[in-house]
Amino acid sequence: MTASIPVRRSTSRQLLARLAFASLFLAALALTIGPAAHPTPARAATAEYVEGLLVKWINAARTYRGIPALRVGAKLTTFAGDRAKTLASNNTLSHPSCLACMLRNRGVSFRVCGEVIAGTTYPWGYEAAKSIFRAWKSSSGHWSILMSRSYTRFGVGVAYRSSNHTTFAAAVLAG
Numbered sequence: 001m002t003a004s005i006p007v008r009r010s011t012s013r014q015l016l017a018r019l020a021f022a023s024l025f026l027a028a029l030a031l032t033i034g035p036a037a038h039p040t041p042a043r044a045a046t047a048e049y050v051e052g053l054l055v056k057w058i059n060a061a062r063t064y065r066g067i068p069a070l071r072v073g074a075k076l077t078t079f080a081g082d083r084a085k086t087l088a089s090n091n092t093l094s095h096p097s098c099l100a101c102m103l104r105n106r107g108v109s110f111r112v113c114g115e116v117i118a119g120t121t122y123p124w125g126y127e128a129a130k131s132i133f134r135a136w137k138s139s140s141g142h143w144s145i146l147m148s149r150s151y152t153r154f155g156v157g158v159a160y161r162s163s164n165h166t167t168f169a170a171a172v173l174a175g
Helices: 014-031 049-064 074-090 097-105 125-137 140-146
Strands: 115-118 153-161 167-172
Touching: 014 140, 049 074, 049 125, 049 153, 049 167, 074 115, 074 153, 074 167, 097 115, 097 167, 115 125, 115 140, 125 140, 125 153, 125 167, 140 167
Parallel strands: none
Antiparallel strands: 115 167, 153 167
């Protein structure tokens, strides 16, 4: 004699409900243990990052043209940073009346000196650096200073003015 075991048949609604529950469970599990639950923290761009991009792009442009790369000088970098802060605090783009006087007061030796400045309202970080670089490249006066063989050292500084979301930059060159 064979015993028959009652078989429970699921309706299509019950199957759909189970599949939906299983899908939701797997999705929740993936979110709690996967990369979406633990994203890599975004690094806030620092002034050093923005300055580094500008240094890299300027020297790459010089190298591409067969011009020696500029050496980054500590005193020039500090001075350029101070210049950028002054531009930001005054909310203006203006060159000093005597750049050579200011460099001498800081103990920077040079035969020739120059400065390029810029400001942008592009978002802080990479976009601001790219905008500043493009502005310098688009200006024949600024670009000729940056590409001049007369200069061998430089420093780049940036400062952000939060009240109007503007990044100010200064590059000070010496040769």
